[in-house]
Amino acid sequence: QLQLQESGPGLVKPSETLSLTCSVSGGSISNYFWSWIRQPPGEGLEWIGYISYSGSTNYNPSLKSRVTISVDTSKNQFSLKLNSVTAADTAVYYCVRCTSSWFGLDVWGQGTTVTVSS
Amino acid sequence: IQLTQSPSSLSASVGDRVTITCRASQGISSYLAWYQQSPGKAPKLLIYAAYTLQSGVPSRFSGSGSGTDFTLTISSLQPEDFATYYCQQLNSYPWTFGQGTKVEIK
Numbered sequence: 001q002l003q004l005q006e007s008g009p010g011l012v013k014p015s016e017t018l019s020l021t022c023s024v025s026g027g028s029i030s031n032y033f034w035s036w037i038r039q040p041p042g043e044g045l046e047w048i049g050y051i052s053y054s055g056s057t058n059y060n061p062s063l064k065s066r067v068t069i070s071v072d073t074s075k076n077q078f079s080l081k082l083n084s085v086t087a088a089d090t091a092v093y094y095c096v097r098c099t100s101s102w103f104g105l106d107v108w109g110q111g112t113t114v115t116v117s118s
Numbered sequence: 119i120q121l122t123q124s125p126s127s128l129s130a131s132v133g134d135r136v137t138i139t140c141r142a143s144q145g146i147s148s149y150l151a152w153y154q155q156s157p158g159k160a161p162k163l164l165i166y167a168a169y170t171l172q173s174g175v176p177s178r179f180s181g182s183g184s185g186t187d188f189t190l191t192i193s194s195l196q197p198e199d200f201a202t203y204y205c206q207q208l209n210s211y212p213w214t215f216g217q218g219t220k221v222e223i224k
Contacts, residue, residue, distance in 0.1 A: 037161075045153075045161065045204055047213040060212040094160055101208035104151030104166035111160050 002027040004095050004109035012089075012116050018082040022095030022109060029053055029071065033098040034078045035105060036069060038091040046091075050098060051078055085116045119143050119207050123216035129224040136192040138219045140205035145185045149209035152181055152190045155218075156201045164203075165190065195221070 008020035022034065036048040049059035051069040059067050063082070071078040082089060093114055097107040120143040130136050140150065148168040153161040163172045165181040168188060178193040192199055200223055205216040 044218050045206075045215040047206075047215070058211055062212070098208075101149055101213075102167055104163050104172075104206065104208065105153075105161075106163050106166075106172065108160040108162070 002097065002107050004097065004107060006093060006095050006109045006112040008112060008114070010113055010115060012085055012114060013118050014086055014116055015084055018080070018085050018089060018114055018116070020080045020093055020095075020112065020114070022078050022080075024076045024078075024097075029073055029076045029078065033100070034069075034071065035096045035098055036080045037094045037096055037105070037108075038089075039094070039111075040088075040091045048080065048082075048093075087116050090114065090116045119146060119210060119214055121205055121207055121214055121216035123203075123205060123219050125219060126217065127220040127222060129222045130195050131224045132195055132197060134195045134224075136195050136199075136221060138190045138203055138205075138221075140183075140188045140190070140216050142186045142188075142207055146207045146209035148184045149207055150181075150183070150188050151206045151208065152179075153204045153206065154199075154201045155204065156198075161204060192221075 003025045005023045012018045030053045033050045035050040051057045051071050066083050068081040092111040094111045095109040096105045122141045150168045152165040155161040169181045180191045202218045202220045204218050
């Protein structure tokens, strides 16, 4: 059974870079799209972007200037970098699998809380 | 594309039939998914392609609609169904979510 696990610092200082990794187990990272979704405390869901197994990316324009998503197929991992963070970036960050846009976001990690604070 | 869910919250009893609507600001064909999120948990995919039930999801959940107007129906509300529900469009980028509908116990 496919499982996703986010990892990375839970506290990031303002203006620094948030870095998270998603480890994929129980299946291959090939032939899918891999997304990051975030949810600020008490708020709704926001799509950050995705990367395909081949490395093509698509980002939310609201974050595009600050976001990089990359994939390491040899490690079955993909990563998120968000630079110049502010308190508004405080959220639970989820890594998610998407087979295709027709099939929705079908496998979710448990989520990791990132707080931006000095 | 903006998605507007209604209502934002509702109170219902076990056994009730519940309907949540999601309206898109422009046509999205059938590229709509529904998710359930229980407190402290990751969202869970319930329905994709507007009406197709994800594997393992109980048949009391159903979806309908196409274009701009969609509904999620729970035919007989169960205790484990008290949660927040989100719609999401995957027709065009950026993928967007509705603001959520919280289903509470009456």
